[in-house]
Amino acid sequence: MVFTLSPYLPITPSLSHQIAEEPLKIDQVIKGIKRDELLKLTQELIRVPSVRCEDRGGEGKVALFVARHLEEMGLDVVVEEVEPGSPNVIGILQGQGEGSCLMFECHTDVVTEGDPSEWKYDPYEGKLIGNRIYGRGACDTKGNLAAALKAVEAICRSGVPFKGKILLGILVDEEGLMRGVKHFIRHGWANHVNAAIICEPVDNHLCITQKGALRVELITTGKMSHGAMPLAGFNPIPPMVSILQKIKHLEEEEIERLGKDSFLGYPSITPTVLQAPVKGEPQLNVVPYQCRALLDIRTIPGQSHEALKKQLEDILKEEERVVCESLRSGSLREIREILEKGLSKGISFEAQLNIFEDRPWTKTSKEEPIVQAVAKAYQSITGGEPVYDGVPGATDGTFLTAWAGIPIVTIGAGKRMVPHQKDEWVSIEDLCLTAKLYAASALEFLTR
Numbered sequence: 001m002v003f004t005l006s007p008y009l010p011i012t013p014s015l016s017h018q019i020a021e022e023p024l025k026i027d028q029v030i031k032g033i034k035r036d037e038l039l040k041l042t043q044e045l046i047r048v049p050s051v052r053c054e055d056r057g058g059e060g061k062v063a064l065f066v067a068r069h070l071e072e073m074g075l076d077v078v079v080e081e082v083e084p085g086s087p088n089v090i091g092i093l094q095g096q097g098e099g100s101c102l103m104f105e106c107h108t109d110v111v112t113e114g115d116p117s118e119w120k121y122d123p124y125e126g127k128l129i130g131n132r133i134y135g136r137g138a139c140d141t142k143g144n145l146a147a148a149l150k151a152v153e154a155i156c157r158s159g160v161p162f163k164g165k166i167l168l169g170i171l172v173d174e175e176g177l178m179r180g181v182k183h184f185i186r187h188g189w190a191n192h193v194n195a196a197i198i199c200e201p202v203d204n205h206l207c208i209t210q211k212g213a214l215r216v217e218l219i220t221t222g223k224m225s226h227g228a229m230p231l232a233g234f235n236p237i238p239p240m241v242s243i244l245q246k247i248k249h250l251e252e253e254e255i256e257r258l259g260k261d262s263f264l265g266y267p268s269i270t271p272t273v274l275q276a277p278v279k280g281e282p283q284l285n286v287v288p289y290q291c292r293a294l295l296d297i298r299t300i301p302g303q304s305h306e307a308l309k310k311q312l313e314d315i316l317k318e319e320e321r322v323v324c325e326s327l328r329s330g331s332l333r334e335i336r337e338i339l340e341k342g343l344s345k346g347i348s349f350e351a352q353l354n355i356f357e358d359r360p361w362t363k364t365s366k367e368e369p370i371v372q373a374v375a376k377a378y379q380s381i382t383g384g385e386p387v388y389d390g391v392p393g394a395t396d397g398t399f400l401t402a403w404a405g406i407p408i409v410t411i412g413a414g415k416r417m418v419p420h421q422k423d424e425w426v427s428i429e430d431l432c433l434t435a436k437l438y439a440a441s442a443l444e445f446l447t448r
């Protein structure tokens with residue numbers, strides 16, 4: 001790679017000395033990033049399957065492989081078990097003297113390969129075809145993990161001085177409940193991190209915002225009965241339908257109020273699961289006891305999760321109040337009939353709300369030093385301007401910002417639509433660019 005000064009950078013006489021020195025350092029480091037080594041490491045990582053299982057982890061083997069690699073690089077390495085079989089790996093490269101701490105965050109877990117016979121190539125072979133490496137995790141995010149390791153290794157080998165330190169946080173369970181990053185924060189690792197680069201497949205766009213998410217369960221409870229005598233029970237399905245209609249209305253109000261975010265699009269409240277009965281066989285002639293719905297809520301900057309939770313609670317409370325009032329007063333024709341027949345005994349209605357995951361949206365200002373450092377690195381390496389963008393889902397970065405106040409940038413190789421599909425792949429050329437961007441970003445951030 002021959003370094004050329006970006007044509008977009010204005011060089012004023014006062015800045016020329018400074019700019020002339022920086023590219024030399026960056027050039028010296030990125031020369032050490034070798035395509036073949038990056039390819040080999042990506043393949044090695046893919047060849048250690050790390051699909052997470054709820055009861056026995058799954059990232060253990062690949063985490064230990066990474067830990068050994070970091071030790072060989074000469075980093076200080078800590079392996080911390082989050083759950084049995086699921087350890088976080090933390091590697092630290094010390095710079096010279098006091099300064100900031102830059103974190104590279106990657107995850108070791110991958111999602112299931114599904115039916116391997118559906119794949120063109122073995123999902124764990126890491127096959128190279130033309131310019132592409134195929135395999136589960138190639139894109140999300142073992143390729144980017146390899147790029148981060150090779151970037152730090154190149155900095156280490158080059159001997160180019162920098163201040164502060166680089167922390168590699170190679171965490172578990174990003175695809176699940178993000179227990180790895182939560183453990184990392186709870187154990188104090190995030191306390192001294194000044195900024196983080198989240199290594200995820202986003203077409204090497206410079207992502208400065210991420211959607212938030214709420215995972216919600218709704219349960220309506222009535223009374224089971226024979227389908228031929230529905231009035232002997234109480235059907236929990238119609239109140240659930242009414243609740244979901246009101247929630248649809250709430251979604252429309254939020255879209256109206258906030259409009260379209262330029263990077264993230266519209267907010268959404270999507271019912272993804274609807275079940276009745278919740279337990280046992282569904283049968284046509286049985287009025288179920290309970291009905292359950294799951295909501296996948298995605299939020300954008302400007303929305304308050306607390307306000308949304310309150311609005312959902314109010315919708316459920318109101319439905320419960322109206323239904324219970326009808327049951328008590330016998331105002332409905334059917335209810336009068338029930339009361340007359342003396343069948344109302346034990347009939348009640350309840351609506352419950354359970355929020356089991358809350359991931360706030362994030363937004364990092366373009367003025368933040370980490371955003372400026374990555375943008376400058378992008379200009380230095382490519383000679384062009386970065387494409388600013390947003391991440392449609394939550395990442396481990398969500399919690400680094402929400403719980404620890406760390407400014408984040410998400411950037412990495414890989415097409416956005418490729419993760420979690422069969423025949424997952426990543427371009428080796430894109431990974432090379434990513435490794436150079438990571439190395440240059442670290443130098444920009446830690447030598448400024």
Ligand SMILES: [Zn+2]
Nearest residue numbers: 140141174200
């Ligand atoms: Zn990922």
